[in-house]
Amino acid sequence: MKLPLEWLREHVATDLDDSALAERLTATGTAVERTIERGIPATGANREAFRIGKVLSAEQHPDADRLRVLSVDTGDESPRQIVCGAPNVAAGQTVAVALPGAVMPGGQKLGKAKLRGVESLGMVLSASELELAEESEGIMVLADDLAAGTPVLDVLPPPGTILELELTPNRGDCQGIYGIAREVHAITGAPLHQLDTALPPEDGAGQVGDYVSLRVDAPDLCPRYMARVLLDVRVGPSPEWMVRRLEAAGMRSINNVVDITNYVMLLTAQPLHAFDLDRLAGPGIVVRRALDGETITTLDGQDRTLSADHLVIADTEKPAVIAGIFGAEFAEVSEGTTRVLLEAATFDGPSIIRTSLGLGLRTESSARFEKGQPADLPPVAMAIACRLMHELAGASLVPGALDEQAAVDGPAPITLRHARVATILGTDISADEAAGILERLGCTVQPGDDAHVVTVPWWRTADLLREIDLIEEVGRVHGLDRIPAVLPRLEAHAALTPEQQVVRRLSRYAADQGLSEAITYRFVPDHDADRLGLPSDDERRKVVRITNALSDEMAVMRRSLVPGLLRAVERNQAHQRRDGGIFEVGRTYVPGNDGLADEPEEITALMFGAPGARGWRQSPAEVDVWAATGLAIALAGAVGVEAQAIAGLRQPWMHPVRQARITAGGIVVGVAGELHPAVLRDFGVRGPVAALTLMVRELVKVRPADPRRYTDLISVPVSTRDLALLIPDTVTAAHVLDVAREAGGHLVRGAEVFDHYAGDQVPDGRVSLAIRLTIAEPGRTLTDDEIDGVTQRAVAALGDQVGAELRS
């Protein structure tokens, strides 16, 4: 909201200068977003330097067609010579003149000048140069009764400073200049001038009911409707001061009648509407819901179709206004209007918001109605508007008002306990200070030893309802900046949950392996499921679906992190990134009951090309299934989980046989493998891409809870035995190790693959696999026989169970 300070200061006599006032407003919650300075700076020097002048003569410049050489009386002993380029300048005019030394709006200082060889001792000003108008053609010609030499600042006060305010939604009362004046009174103590709400003489003929009828069919949406009739209205231009104030507040002048409604709205926050009474059918006003499909041609010339959700102010035949928002062309005040029906009403805020959003129409009026208006406001605005109509448009007010009002209770008194103020604010504010603040805000305070009983003024009944609301006001006006900052002494103890610890460790570990963390949109296109090749009956096609998605690309909540990361890989490859690793830790969304969801967290990593550390004598390998399983098992290990890659998984988006289930503690904790080339193709990604996913909940489930116990494998010898085996190529390494471990019994501390080979010198259908068994028992030295026994049992079992033979 734009607040011209010149207008504000008419209502509240604060000593604070513009910037101090802006600071105080901000500090108490009326945030000043921007300060706009307009017009000539009102300094003492400028009082002398800007003067009214009389153009005594205007001669053609000898060397320039478009310039005139003027002789201007500016109140000095002799006239001064001024060169002027304005086409409308003429002898006999009264004008505004800036003399050398004048500081113009914007700050530049005027000097003497020579124009085409002729000296100019000043400048004749246009309205735009004085920042009294947005634009102007030629110089500003003033009334002839102004004396030469009069300071311009005295007769054309500059629009001055305008503050742009950001109002909080609870302060509907501040949407008018007078509301801010009340606020300034409360926060500075500056005297507030009462609004003059006396009606002009009710000298129109008859009674209001003789001219128009009123029926309110929708009192739920229109708690109060008030109207008056004015006769003998002379529509014409508004006076200069009103035009300037409207412009300073951001509105354009239309004609005196419309300007008065806007002016009073800007002042009081009560929107008004003026109808040409003679164009209303009936004449009668009906406040009702629109009929479905009913149309209205609004002032902007647009035809709009209404529905029963919309409230309209209609005549006896058709809608004349979309209530509180926008008027119809046909009933507007125009040049020929002589009889005006003036409306001041209150409407249901949420209904105004719905209508405004639904029709895409937000106006100065609707913005004010959105917050809901107090029922006592319409008569105030009506009185001021009627008086201005009388003064500026010569109107005669018809006695009486149409006024339909739903019954409202007056505000209930609120008890404000002194102790409670300190309990909430943490600082001592005396009962007297609190009472003083509330009284300045317009409250009535009955002081008490333990508590005040407070009645709030009619303009604050919407937001001051409870004790806490009053405490906020007391704190706000007292100054929240004056309350000390104290760190509470906590007796709380805190630690991350296991899930949080696991997530932190997984992320850190992945990053330390050279992968970077991405955050991708959690809403994804519906067709991700197709692109991943999920069968039509796959459970993972069940998704949380957004009803009002921004686009098809953001239609459903993800079930997997893979598609989002694939899109990221695609973008990286699009700018020639060949190798890389990227991961994300985040939720997936499994639909549950009543539209809610289960939201398990997972880490997914994608590696593409040949990522990893690259140097002048090292180069990483292209990723494959083992890049994925290796990192998956390392990540699990980083959170204390010993995991294994198990064959036989068939996820449709992965290479059919180069994928593994990652298991630990007897459950599946994740998957790892190469992505399916068809999936890569559909996402526009070049292979190879290796991927892994680990599920956080599952990792937490199998993570050893207790601290691991120390095993003494230091004071006893630890033996290793290597077995070179030929195994059928259908047997997996994991199975071989399992068999060896099991057969070896508890003495086997570890079993690992250290070589794998197929090809020359290995018969078809067989693979050469070398495994190493680590054999020891804590606290005891094993005999050679015991150690040999282990390997013999292992070899025998491998022969029996997997058809392995020992290579010689």
Add this chain to the structure above:
Amino acid sequence: MSGIPDLSALADQAIAEISSAADLEALEAARVRFVGRKAPLTELLGSIGTLPPEDRGRVGKEGNAARRAIEAALDTRHEALEAEAMGAALESDTADVTLPGNAYPLGALHPITQVRLEVEDIFLGMGYSVADGPEVETGFNNFTALNTPDGHPARSESDTFFVEGGDDVLLRTQTSPVQIRTMQQGPPPVYVIAPGTVYRRDDVDATHSPMFHQVEGLAVDEGLTFAHLKGTITYFLQRLLGDRDVRVIPHFFPFTEPSVDVSVSWTDKQGRTDWLEVAGAGMVDPNVFANVGYDPERWTGFAFGFGLDRIAMIRHQISDIRLLYEGDLRFLEQFS
């Protein structure tokens, strides 16, 4: 006495020669010559038995002393020559040490994650827990319980994402519903922060994203006041953003009262200092306590919230929010 060499002179000569041996080869030759099997001293000592008995003791004693001295000199010289040889060998084994050493990978946590972890650690240090809640949330928890009634514009289809199959189920628009969930779980005292992902129906542009991140904080206890809110948020912001001035100005939020906007002093590239709004905060509204069954007469508390995206963007001078969500490694890897 004739026939018996001057042993001390012999030793002196040998030691002199040994000390000047230029290399291991010369040293070996000297060893052979002075203490080798056929060296005169060796032979002398081997033939002591043939000497007259009165000479045997002296010759044996002096001869052995000479031999020990020579052998010591040999050892010393040997060590010196070896060290010299090793030194020379090392000197010739040159390397361009400015060539890159072995490469080790280093990825990056997302800048939002980095800020979040810092925030969590600051509050963990103050005794706060890190709480969590679902993103697919009820309208009650996201709005109603937080004093934003039905019909409020924030609850409209144009501002909030709604979920199919649910009655007023939505993607949470703020982390504030975690306040409600936390309080519903048990009685005070409560000291939690809740970082998380939130959603608003904004079109994507340089300053808007329909998905972004917030941190909510909630403290409920006996005796908590606005002064404690100010102390907590000031301490936190100074830990996170450095020793800046922190300003609170009154504001409005539906679920706190009094409410404030929190700003920190910030100097831009042109050297201008201004207030930068970073958080919203306030004392928990008694209605919110009533909604979760806390007695507002006994308990007081404060809540605060701020955007992680915004803080990350301020800290790293990122001017386009879209960069945070594109997974562009050229961007992400700058934060390792």
